[in-house]
Amino acid sequence: MTADSPSNKDLLIADLRLRLADAEETLRAIRENEVDALVMRGPLAEEVFTIGGETDSYRTFMEVMEPGAAALDGSGRVLYANSTLTRLLGTSLAELQGKLLVDAFAADTAKEIGRLLSEAHTTRHSREVRFPRGEEIDLHFIAVASPLQFGTTSGHAVTFANVTERVLHEGAEQSEHAARAVIASANEAVLVCDRNGIITHANAAAGAVYDGNPIGRIFAEIIPLLFHDSAGILQADDMIAMVIAGTPLRGIEATATKAPTVKDYLVSAAPLRIAGDRISGAVVTMVDLSRRKAAEKQQHLLTRELDHRIKNTLALVVSISARTASNTDTVQAFQKAFTGRIQALAATHSLLLASSWSSLKLGDIIRSELAPYIDAAADQVTIEDLNVAITPRAAIAFGLIAHELTTNAAKYGALSQPGGHVAVRALGRDNEKSGAFVLEWRESGGPRVTPPERKGFGHTVIARSLQYSPGGSAEFDFDPSGVACRVSIPAEDIC
Amino acid sequence: MATAKPPRKLILYVAGQTPKSLAAIANLERICAQDLPGQYEVKVIDLRQDPKLAREHGIVAIPTLVRELPVPLRKLIGDLSDTHKVLVNLKLSDSA
Numbered sequence: 001m002t003a004d005s006p007s008n009k010d011l012l013i014a015d016l017r018l019r020l021a022d023a024e025e026t027l028r029a030i031r032e033n034e035v036d037a038l039v040m041r042g043p044l045a046e047e048v049f050t051i052g053g054e055t056d057s058y059r060t061f062m063e064v065m066e067p068g069a070a071a072l073d074g075s076g077r078v079l080y081a082n083s084t085l086t087r088l089l090g091t092s093l094a095e096l097q098g099k100l101l102v103d104a105f106a107a108d109t110a111k112e113i114g115r116l117l118s119e120a121h122t123t124r125h126s127r128e129v130r131f132p133r134g135e136e137i138d139l140h141f142i143a144v145a146s147p148l149q150f151g152t153t154s155g156h157a158v159t160f161a162n163v164t165e166r167v168l169h170e171g172a173e174q175s176e177h178a179a180r181a182v183i184a185s186a187n188e189a190v191l192v193c194d195r196n197g198i199i200t201h202a203n204a205a206a207g208a209v210y211d212g213n214p215i216g217r218i219f220a221e222i223i224p225l226l227f228h229d230s231a232g233i234l235q236a237d238d239m240i241a242m243v244i245a246g247t248p249l250r251g252i253e254a255t256a257t258k259a260p261t262v263k264d265y266l267v268s269a270a271p272l273r274i275a276g277d278r279i280s281g282a283v284v285t286m287v288d289l290s291r292r293k294a295a296e297k298q299q300h301l302l303t304r305e306l307d308h309r310i311k312n313t314l315a316l317v318v319s320i321s322a323r324t325a326s327n328t329d330t331v332q333a334f335q336k337a338f339t340g341r342i343q344a345l346a347a348t349h350s351l352l353l354a355s356s357w358s359s360l361k362l363g364d365i366i367r368s369e370l371a372p373y374i375d376a377a378a379d380q381v382t383i384e385d386l387n388v389a390i391t392p393r394a395a396i397a398f399g400l401i402a403h404e405l406t407t408n409a410a411k412y413g414a415l416s417q418p419g420g421h422v423a424v425r426a427l428g429r430d431n432e433k434s435g436a437f438v439l440e441w442r443e444s445g446g447p448r449v450t451p452p453e454r455k456g457f458g459h460t461v462i463a464r465s466l467q468y469s470p471g472g473s474a475e476f477d478f479d480p481s482g483v484a485c486r487v488s489i490p491a492e493d494i495c
Numbered sequence: 496m497a498t499a500k501p502p503r504k505l506i507l508y509v510a511g512q513t514p515k516s517l518a519a520i521a522n523l524e525r526i527c528a529q530d531l532p533g534q535y536e537v538k539v540i541d542l543r544q545d546p547k548l549a550r551e552h553g554i555v556a557i558p559t560l561v562r563e564l565p566v567p568l569r570k571l572i573g574d575l576s577d578t579h580k581v582l583v584n585l586k587l588s589d590s591a
Contacts, residue, residue: 025572026556034573037510037557039542039549046546048510048557075576077521079514097512098521153514 036152051152058150068141068160073153076100076117085160088131088139101158106132113143117156120145128163140167172274189265189286192272193219197240200281209286211260219284225254225267243269243282253289264289309357313349316396317342320457327457337457340407341400344369348399352392359389359495362398362439366424369402373410380415385426388437394472394493397465401474404458405441405485413483414446421445427486435491436471443482451478466490503535504564505585510557511543515574519558522575530582 029035037050059080062069068085070078078096086093089104102110102117112129119125124146131139141160148157183190183203191214192201199214199222206214210222220237227234229252239249248270255264265286272281320341328334347368351360363386374380390398406415414420420443427438443449452459459476462485466472471490476483507523509516520539527535542549542557552561552570560571562585571584 022553022570025570029556029572034515035556035558036513036515037542039546039554039557046542046549048543048546048549050510050513073514073518075518077518079512079517098517098524150514153518155514 033152065159067162070096070101070158071148071150071155072101072117072158073150073155076102076114076156078104079150079153079155088160108132113158116143116145117158120147120156122147129160137164137168140164186285188288191219191223191284191286192281193240193284194281195244195279197237197244197282206286208261208263208288209256209259209265222258224257225265226257227267228253228255239267239269240282240284243271243284244279246271246279256286264293313345316345320345320461323457323460327460341403341461344399344403345396347403348396351399352395357392359391360395362386362388362390362489363424365395365399366402366406369399369406373406373415380421382421382423382425384424386424386439388426388489389495390437390489391493391495393468394466394489397468397472398487398489400465401462401485401487404461405483408458408483409443409446412447413449414443416446419445429491430488433471433473433488433491436473436488437491437494438486438488441483441485441487443484446482449478449480449483469493502564504562505535505537506552506561506563507537507539508549508552508554508557508559508561509539509541509543511541513557516558518574518576519560522578522581523560526575526578526581530578531585535585 030038035051037048039046039048058071062071062080062082065082066084068082068088070081070085073079077098078101081089081093081096081101083093086096089096091104096104102114105113109129109131112127116125116127116129119127124144126142126144129141129143131141133139140163142163143158143160145156145158148155180201183192183201186203187205189206189209190201190203191199191206191209194200197219199217199219202210202214210217212222214222218237219240220235223236225236225239227239243249248268250268252267253264254267266289267284267286269282269284271279272283274280321338324338324341325334328337348360348365351364351368363383366383366386370381409415409420409422414422423440423442423444425440425442427440429435430438455463462474462476466474466488469490469492471492472488474485474487476485505523505527507519509519523537527537540548542554549555552559552563552568554561556572558572558574560575560581562569562571569584571581575581
């Protein structure tokens, strides 16, 4: 048997070829940077050497860093993460190693970190990232990624510095600025107290309740309040104590007894909650009620006045009804005369309403009564110097007189035929009647006038309407050429 | 009579947690799960823990993947990031 038989030689060559191929592949892998450790045969046994140095040194360094830190390879896989970061992510180093770092984060945060790593390809970059934590307050970090060489591997060092406190502080500051702006812009007095009832904030409107700088003063001492419905039991300090204990007070009327101008206020107070449920003070708002009180008083007066006027008007209507009934023979005649008189009353009321029941001008009343029959601007009527204002009392009386004079003129007098004319003009003051204002109604160009055989209601209205005062009167003159009537408006009713 | 499937065994030699060792482990896990599910029994040997284990397969560079079974034995050096190269080397065995 020969040692170098062809089959053995072939096997040997094949083995040598295989070893050569292995050696060449090993050399190629080392040259092409595909390995980072080598096994060497030492004097006693094999030893492992890491190319590019041991990893322990950077791991030790990362471990003592305060921020969370991770070493990533070029694909973003975790080579190492310090315990701060693993704690933060609620995982272990064994779980993280070899995994993509972004997979350890929630989707939005992962997207941010992915962007950061791609930005930091050649230079250091940073981004603010948020770790949502469900019910708990989100954590905020400044993530910094820097390109780094770990042995033969290019990758990134990423650190996460916790800036949650700073972000919360900034948020709180912004909230406080917003709150201050809201308080400052309020029209009502707004005062904020701490848990000891000491005023910490006050807006400009608070100057109406305390003349001075209220900051640092005890609310109850500088703004004592008298609560209307509490019979003196509730004081301002009780109010603040109640609110700080968690009971809000809404819309209680109180008098600020020490305010620069003592005024009634509608006071509301609510617990101040800045962080979570803890009450850190009280917010007191005080709405000035003086204008509302004045409006309520005015409304009360108006209601009483309205009641008075309605009663007067109803009495007048009853009187007109009775008088009209006693001077008319048929229901139709009554209806016509009564309706006309009520309409005259209504016309005067309308004029008075338009002037807010202040005063009316004599000329306007006459024009209003003439309107159903004739255009006051027409040739048949002349109104002179009657731009004189009179009180509502006199206006109602004069309105009825004007109605009766107009109706008579249209039915029987100057306005009953073409060519007739009515002149209404001021005659001036009558000193014998305490300065009463006198005007004259004079008809002409109508049918010949004869004194009436009986005095109807119209005559009675004209004669009596203004007799509520010694200065008021109306007298007829049945001149054959035309009716004339001299009306005196009491001086006290001239505005 | 049912024939038993021929045994298939991969051994990955790593050196502790060097970047390429970690990458090789992650890549091998991924390739086995995605492309060769259930086909190989995988064993990871940390030569930093026991360097003399390198002798058996004459390991010099780390990481190295050894396909021990089926024969012939094959070696693949590197972090296994080239999936195609890994699959070509592992699937050659099928014809053998």
